[in-house]
Amino acid sequence: MPKPIRVFVRYVDLINKWIGRFAMQLIFVLAAVLLWSTVSRLVFGVPVNWALEMSQFILSAYYLLGGAYSLQLNAHVRMDLFYSRWSPRQKAAVDAFTILFVIFYLGVLFFGGWSSTEYAIAYKQKNYTSWAPLLWPVKVFMTIGIFLMLLQAISNFFKDLAAARGKPIA
Template structure:
């Protein structure tokens, strides 16, 4: 594979690995918010109007920013009816074809995310809850997560093409 493709794959893999591992710690922040809300409601009879929405935003950031890392690690669910019986080359070809379909989907999702984020920024869009937080920050994070998944999908496509050609492009800690 050309050097530029190898560099791209390594850069995207490393970047998504760092983002994914940092994102893993959001679970503790979510636990903290929900624990605080539970204690405030039960011990002090003071329910919080913002706690559920903040935890929902954190969860959205958690799975959107962690999606590219999960994709890189091969952690997404795969139907294995025929797949395990195929040769490595056949699996690589089928993977490359499905990644192309994924790229189309993620491209449409990215376009919608950019449009929605732009709208939220331009008009100061807020949630329709009593707390009414601005939606631009979470929409920006989600759009960035889709972009990371798109970049990772292109890297996986390059890896699959290289694997189909018999020259693996793996760099250690990547997809199984």
């Protein structure tokens, strides 16, 4: 593979590793929000109206920002009817082909997320609840997470293509 592709793969993998490791820590923030909600309701008798939505937003950031790292680690679910019987080069060739569908899907999803984020920022879109938080922050995280997954899918394509040719990218 040409040097620019190897550099792209290295930096995308590095960025997604760091962001994925950060996203892992969001589970503790989520636990703290849910714990506070429970303590507030049961101990103080004062329910908080923002806890459910905030936990949904944190969980969204958790899986959207961690999605690219999961893709990088091949930690996603794969249906295995024939795959385990194939050689590493056959697996890489099939993965290089099928990731093209994922790249197309993520591209469409990214442009939809971009449009939705622009709308939320321009019109100061709020959620229709009693707390009524602005939606643009979660949409920004959503769009960034989808973009990172798109970059990781492209990185995986290059790695699979190189492996299918018998010259894996280290």
